[in-house]
Amino acid sequence: MCLLEKNKKKIVGIDLGTTNSAIATLEGGIPTIISNHEGGRTTPSIVAFSATGETLIGQIAKRQSIINPENTFYSIKRLIGKKYEEIKFELNRVAYKIKEDINKTIKVYSPNLKKEFSPEEISSLILKKLINDANRYFNETITQAVITVPAYFNESERLATKDSGLIAGLDVLRILNEPTAAALAYGLGKKKNEIILIFDLGGGTFDVSILEIGEDIFEVLATSGDTHLGGDNFDQAIVNYIISNFNEKENIDLRNDKQALQRIIEAAEKAKIELSTLEITQINLPFICINNNNPKHINIDISRAKFESLISNIIKKCTAPVNLALEDAKLSFSSIDKVILVGGSTRVPAVRNLLIELLKKMPNESINPDEVVALGAAVQAGIIAGEITDLILLDVTPLSLGVEIEGGLMSTIIKRNASIPTKHTEIFSTSSDNQQNVEIHILQGENNLAKNNKSLGIFNLEKLPLGPKGTIKINVSFEINADGLLLVTASEVTSGITKKITIK
Ligand code: AMP
DSSP states (O other): OOOOOTTOOOEEEEEOOSSEEEEEEEETTEEEEOOOTTSOSSEEOOEEEOTTSOEEETHHHHHTTTTSGGGEEOOGGGTTTOOGGGGGGGGGGSSSEEEEOGGGOEEEEETTTTEEEOHHHHHHHHHHHHHHHHHHHHTSOOOEEEEEEOTTOOHHHHHHHHHHHHHTTOEEEEEEEHHHHHHHHHHTTOOSOEEEEEEEEOSSOEEEEEEEEOSSEEEEEEEEEETTOSHHHHHHHHHHHHHHHHHHHHOOOGGGOHHHHHHHHHHHHHHHHHTTTOSEEEEEEEEEEEETTEEEEEEEEEEHHHHHHHHHHHHHTTHHHHHHHHHHTTOOGGGOOEEEEESGGGGSHHHHHHHHHHHSSOOBOSSOTTTHHHHHHHHHHHHHHTSOOSOEEEEEOSSOEEEEEGGGEEEEEEOTTOEESEEEEEEEEOSSTTOOOEEEEEEESSOSBGGGSEEEEEEEEOSOOOOSTTTSEEEEEEEEOTTSOEEEEEEETTTOOEEEEEOO
């Protein structure tokens, strides 16, 4: 039996969501949500700056979003760790301004503060709010956390999330995949061996993971997903419908009216949520704009059937990642014992129907899809803190990693769904006589062509010994740690010239 360690630091688990975030801890071995100061169990992932320069976070920021749309930042997780080029198509979806920064990165702009922020800075404010709520709960200062990310996040998205934690003053002890966290929360204390499929459809991302869980080993067999698929897309489909309907009737494009757009986005989300339980709902937005001194109103009915027709193409996009994960896990639909739902968007009846159609199984309803990821992060925090000692977690890397080779091709060094931590080495050679340096271009993705994959970094190995082409050998090793973060080492075999980089 162990005695308590005096002044042992608490580690919290944080689900930093696209729409909502949550924070949890282990209380006597049981994962428990920490309510926020306002009494909510989840906190809207929204940050706003008021006209008086005040920073508003969570519910209070959400409540004022209609009257302050250009200074209210939501769905920031869709931007984190991305280049401007990758999110161009998101620009019209939000009422705030997104700019391209140096290095082709992203900044959002607050007119009230006349200041730009990186997505990491905005996320760090959400994290700070969660931590302040936890500080109040424990009556002590929390400095260590496990933060979850979509399993399908690439290296730069993971690192940017970690950076948000650093900016918030946190020591991020582990970046944990959301579906893996959900499995930890679901499976903790279960005595049975089961194959489970975690179907995680949140506000902005979709993840599917297949795990084998037993009493003391949780092994991720495969993971797949789409970092641009979620409830925001459903909202957008309703927004487009409302706007084109209004445009047809009034010949006015409300897309250019920021305040009207923000009201429509809010009404669309509300209608979508109502349609999870109702067959029909009404969208009522009086005085949406004024044209030639005439006030204009929106008043339309949307039935569930209409909504389902608007989102049918979006829903279909969930099928391919499920099939791919099953294929990678070398399993068939019938091998899945349980389907666990995670994320608010799994409450949409059409999503459930798709799953029943695909897997011929009713999803498990025993856990709250909004809380399960934070609870699982708390379990991982408990493993790190040594409070849970008999659980081993084997996770995987979601996307293949490799280097660019001659002909603009990608040579894979670590294949997707390899168990992590892992290390693989490949030997490459020079392509011309007396070549003095080689370029190591690190890539992530599944395409044969280098240019179609994500570029994670480039470095040169210089002053190579001279020799005919093909005779100078270079070992390139890729090492992924438990956070899914990558260290690349290249070394020339005879001279020992070596260079390493951690992807940052
Ligand atoms: P999450 O990222 O897990 O917090 O999921 C948030 C997404 O779930 C948002 O797009 C919400 O609009 C959506 N959502 C929450 N509750 C419901 C509901 N009852 N029906 C449909 N969508 C919902």
